[in-house]
Amino acid sequence: MDVVPSTRSIKLVSLFGIRIGVHPSWFVVLFLIIWLLSGTYRGVFAGGETVAFAVAVATAFSFFASVILHELGHALVAMRNGVGIAGIDLWLFGGIARMRRESPSAGVDLRVALAGPLVTLAIAVTCGVTAWLVGGGRGLASALPPPRPGVGPVEAVLAYVALINVLLFVLNMIPGFPLDGGRVVRALAWARTGDRTSATRFASRLGRGFGLGFVGIGLAVLIGTSAFVFGLWVLLIGMFLTAAARATEAQSRFTSRLQGLRVGDVMDAEPVAVPAGTSLDRLLDEFFLRYRFAWFPVVDAGGRFLGLVRREKVEEVPEDARSESDVQELISAEEASGVKVDEPLETLLGSEEMRRLGAVVAVDAEGVLRGVVTLNALRQALRSGQDQDAVTPG
Ligand SMILES: [Zn+2]
Known part of the structure; x- marks a missing residue:
């Protein structure tokens, strides 16, 4: 059972x-x-x-x-x-x-x-x-x-x-x-x-x-x-x-x-992504210190989603080694599998990834990063649906 x-x-x-x-x-x-x-x-x-x-x-x-x-x-x-x-x-x-x-x-x-x-x-x-x-x-x-x-x-x-x-x-x-x-x-x-x-x-x-x-x-x-x-x-x-x-x-x-909403309808369609090949000191300066997110998606030259990089992983690398190291060494691909842009939004309810990361990466059929759906965006969608319910009961 x-x-x-x-x-x-x-x-x-x-x-x-x-x-x-x-x-x-x-x-x-x-x-x-x-x-x-x-x-x-x-x-x-x-x-x-x-x-x-x-x-x-x-x-x-x-x-x-x-x-x-x-x-x-x-x-x-x-x-x-x-x-x-x-x-x-x-x-x-x-x-x-x-x-x-x-x-x-x-x-x-x-x-x-x-x-x-x-x-x-x-x-x-x-x-x-x-x-x-x-x-x-x-x-x-x-x-x-x-x-x-x-x-x-x-x-x-x-x-x-x-x-x-x-x-x-x-x-x-x-x-x-x-x-x-x-x-x-x-x-x-x-x-x-x-x-x-x-x-x-x-x-x-x-x-x-x-x-x-x-x-x-x-x-x-x-x-x-x-x-x-x-x-x-x-x-x-x-x-x-x-x-x-x-x-x-x-x-x-x-x-x-x-109902009727897809991942693409609520995602932030201009997510900040780190290009593969970025050195770790640049990654800290231009991404983590600037945006203060806990993690970023990493993409290759074609925009394909490779995995995500966490701030604490970068900070674990000794400071003098950061300019020599590439973000790709720290990518964790297992941690985030992402969702497809055209999937129904309800797929994300109960998503373990959403709970753990606070957001889920959205990709298209070719695996190209198209957006990020945050927990807040999902909550907002649930709330606005509630308002709709009030207007049209049943
Ligand atoms: Zn069973």
């Missing part, structure tokens, strides 16, 4: 340059799975409790890997389509791939939304078929907890991981935003109408409906059965889904004010 936990996560590892972190609540999930499964597997396998515990741990970590692979699916497709990824986090209800900004088009939105569930489906099929082969065609049901006699540890792990991934797939494809299925609905509605905001609102309303449904089912399970953990889990998911969908609805009402 793709949602944002508020507290910071602990970094585990980096894959493909993507930071993978875990939220403390994830350890609760991990512990619960190991605890419940090692109880279920007790006395089932030859080798006793150690093997039962090892099977439970292997299953829990395979589940963990499945969720990371699901999120990597979203993340890699997003990156291939020019949407940066701030990181992947795992928490109580699964994982989230945090995108640096919104998808630029309905097509990208659809591909990013489908990538995760497709990875999950592939894992389910691979593990299911392998378990079936390992078990000599016994059928998966007999390997699921509690496994029938004769089922080996490997077969049990594979069958369970296959089952978990089928459940993950079904759960994520529920057509309510912010679940992946809801994102698919949003992308399809967006492609049909060309209106991202109303598509988001529609998909969020579905999300709220499903969320309330989950709350009802969770309560029914809690009251009517003894499956306490399951009932509580469904109830919490429902509450969470309802809240996330409601927040998205509120946000889309806000962002509808940017």
Whole structure:
């Protein structure tokens, strides 16, 4: 499930340059799975409790890997389509791939939304078929907890991981935003109408409906059965889904004010840029001391955006070396990817780059620097949209 936990996560590892972190609540999930499964597997396998515990741990970590692979699916497709990824986090209800900004088009939105569930489906099929082969065609049901006699540890792990991934797939494809299925609905509605905001609102309303449904089912399970953990889990998911969908609805009402505006409409079309080849002492005198900005875009002779240079990087270079050094040595290209001039302005809402740098560089299709959109300009656009709303309600 793709949602944002508020507290910071602990970094585990980096894959493909993507930071993978875990939220403390994830350890609760991990512990619960190991605890419940090692109880279920007790006395089932030859080798006793150690093997039962090892099977439970292997299953829990395979589940963990499945969720990371699901999120990597979203993340890699997003990156291939020019949407940066701030990181992947795992928490109580699964994982989230945090995108640096919104998808630029309905097509990208659809591909990013489908990538995760497709990875999950592939894992389910691979593990299911392998378990079936390992078990000599016994059928998966007999390997699921509690496994029938004769089922080996490997077969049990594979069958369970296959089952978990089928459940993950079904759960994520529920057509309510912010679940992946809801994102698919949003992308399809967006492609049909060309209106991202109303598509988001529609998909969020579905999300709220499903969320309330989950709350009802969770309560029914809690009251009517003894499956306490399951009932509580469904109830919490429902509450969470309802809240996330409601927040998205509120946000889309806000962002509808940017409708029809493109990056080029609000950018400063005459940004101050540093030509490549400028020495550092000139850079300080003629740019940083004069304009007092924290950073400048650097361009080549053809005006193409190369990256940005920060003041503190220049000041780190010893004074007597500055006349000999070139700005190009200090450019950081990863730090700023920029946006295209013709992208919808709402793409910049939630932009991690905008938050970090206070402005985003705008380039044309050839990568030539065309302008800079500041956070203030974006705020102004949101405010003026508000005035429009007051004049023409609805
Ligand atoms: Zn997903």
